[in-house]
Amino acid sequence: MAYKKTEQYDEKATLDLSANYKSIIQSLGEDVDREGLLKTPERIAKAMQFMTQGYQQDAVAILNSAKFHEEVSEMVIVKDIEIYSMCEHHMLPFIGKAHVAYIPNGYITGLSKIARVVDVFARRLQVQERLTTQILHAIDDALNPHGVAVVIEAQHLCMMMRGVQKQNSLTTTSAFSGEFEKNTTRSEFMKLVTARLS
Structure with missing residues (x-):
């Protein structure tokens, strides 16, 4: 049975943030296409949404x-x-x-x-x-x-x-x-x- 992690994130925010983080990583001089960094922009995008979830709470x-x-x-x-x-x-x-x-x-x-x-x-x-x-x-x-x-x-x-x-x-x-x-x-x-x- 394959492992599947279920998370809920705003799809548009994840795409926008991922694109921006990819650009930031490139600007730092890294190769965004190397194996270790391929999914990093998306991971950061999701992490940031989690760490700022207070904006959606009362x-x-x-x-x-x-x-x-x-x-x-x-x-x-x-x-x-x-x-x-x-x-x-x-x-x-x-x-x-x-x-x-x-x-x-x-x-x-x-x-x-x-x-x-x-x-x-x-x-x-x-x-x-x-x-x-x-x-x-x-x-x-x-x-x-x-x-x-x-x-x-x-x-x-x-x-x-x-x-x-x-x-x-x-x-x-x-x-x-x-x-x-x-x-x-x-x-x-x-x-x-x-x-x-x-």
């Missing part, structure tokens, strides 16, 4: 799809959410973790939806600063909580592979709204995020 709709009325007003934290995004300046990856919290105001959402919201915005051409605030605003808009906190830590390959070439630098961004603008609430969040519970 973060607020995702949160609303699992929105439940619940009289809970304690902090909800989902931490260590893996992030794989693309820097919009050099189209190189940045990789890290997001820590997201909110204080419900009559409604909660499925925990997996928080991670999905992170992916919606990470799977676009991004800067870490904007990614952080987009996650916060989506949760604010969908749930109208008492407050939202987002902290992202990431390593940027545009700083590691090129330019300044600093291998151990870590970029941290944060955004807070509502109750998290108060020092005591923010401190509790940061303490819980950094704690390693056994």
